[in-house]
Amino acid sequence: MAIGDARIRIPDRISRGDLITVNAIILHPMDTGFFRTAEGQPIPAYFIKDVVISYGDEQVARFEWTSGVSKDPIVSFSLLADKEAPLAMVWSDTKGGVYRQSINIAFAAA
Amino acid sequence: MSTRRTFVKGVALAGAGLLGSGTLARAQGLLSAAPALDPGDPEVPNEEVARILKDLFGDRPIRRGQLSLDMPAVAEDGRIVPVIIESPLPMKPDNYVKAVHLIVDHNPDPHLAAYHLTPAIGSVAIQTRIKMKRTTWVRAILETSTGEVWANYAHVIVSLNGCG
Numbered sequence: 479m480a481i482g483d484a485r486i487r488i489p490d491r492i493s494r495g496d497l498i499t500v501n502a503i504i505l506h507p508m509d510t511g512f513f514r515t516a517e518g519q520p521i522p523a524y525f526i527k528d529v530v531i532s533y534g535d536e537q538v539a540r541f542e543w544t545s546g547v548s549k550d551p552i553v554s555f556s557l558l559a560d561k562e563a564p565l566a567m568v569w570s571d572t573k574g575g576v577y578r579q580s581i582n583i584a585f586a587a588a
Numbered sequence: 589m590s591t592r593r594t595f596v597k598g599v600a601l602a603g604a605g606l607l608g609s610g611t612l613a614r615a616q617g618l619l620s621a622a623p624a625l626d627p628g629d630p631e632v633p634n635e636e637v638a639r640i641l642k643d644l645f646g647d648r649p650i651r652r653g654q655l656s657l658d659m660p661a662v663a664e665d666g667r668i669v670p671v672i673i674e675s676p677l678p679m680k681p682d683n684y685v686k687a688v689h690l691i692v693d694h695n696p697d698p699h700l701a702a703y704h705l706t707p708a709i710g711s712v713a714i715q716t717r718i719k720m721k722r723t724t725w726v727r728a729i730l731e732t733s734t735g736e737v738w739a740n741y742a743h744v745i746v747s748l749n750g751c752g
Contacts, residue, residue: 497710497711499713510696510719510751512696512751533708536706536708537706538705538706538708538709539703539704539705539706539708539709540704541701541702541703541704542701542702542704543700543701544697544699544700544701545697545719546692546695546697546700546701546718546719546751547700547701547716547717547718547719548667548668548669548716548717548718548719548750549667551716551717552715552716552717553714553715553716554713554714554715554716555703555709555713555714555715556709556710556711556712556713557708557709557710558679558707558708558709558710558711560708
């Protein structure tokens with residue numbers, strides 16, 4: 479497991495029109511810049527500052543974060559599942575790191 | 589809310605009592621001398637938070653309601669404090685919640701997160717985990733596409749500083 483490894487979880491069975499809960503986690507230290515190592519060296523700030531969420535071709539949400547979000551950030555939010563399309567998330571950090579993950583939203587057979 | 593406020597004051601006075609009656613008298617003197625700084629009132633932001641609110645919402649009134657902010661009353665570890673923000677407001681194309689802001693009054697960077705939303709989200713139900721430096725009020729404030737501003741508050745007692 480490395481910085482930027484991410485997972486998105488959605489319900490197993492989704493029907494068209496469901497309001498689903500999306501859970502996402504990404505591995506990241508989210509260093510505030512206020513801590514020091516055991517040797518007394520300052521640990522510079524290093525955190526995810528921007529999260530963009532797209533559903534199909536549409537950007538459905540964007541989150542602005544600071545180092546106040548906990549290490550290995552989790553976030554969950556709702557989504558109106560009204561089409562079969564990929565749900566994609568892109569996390570960007572303060573050192574230029576860009577991490578992507580996506581999951582396909584498909585409807586269960588009736 | 590009044591019970592929580594009463595509880596917080598009770599804890600403060602009990603703590604002062606342990607330190608001796610002289611301290612208690614001094615604590616009461618401080619409380620009565622500075623009513624504007626009553627930490628039990630989330631409607632009175634500190635200077636930095638007041639500036640953040642002004643930048644975000646201008647002179648629009650920040651009314652209480654239309655969203656809930658669920659947090660633990662006591663957070664033992666300030667590095668991981670759970671947050672749940674929910675709102676019953678509609679997410680329709682002509683009227684939706686366009687942003688939710690999370691502000692932690694006494695954190696080094698109080699404006700902790702902003703969640704920009706669209707009607708495609710369907711409803712406001714955000715969960716995350718945050719860091720808190722010390723006991724303070726937390727503010728969840730949403731802004732609708734029609735310009736309304738709604739807020740709710742949670743007082744969280746922090747045992748272990750999570751910000752360094």
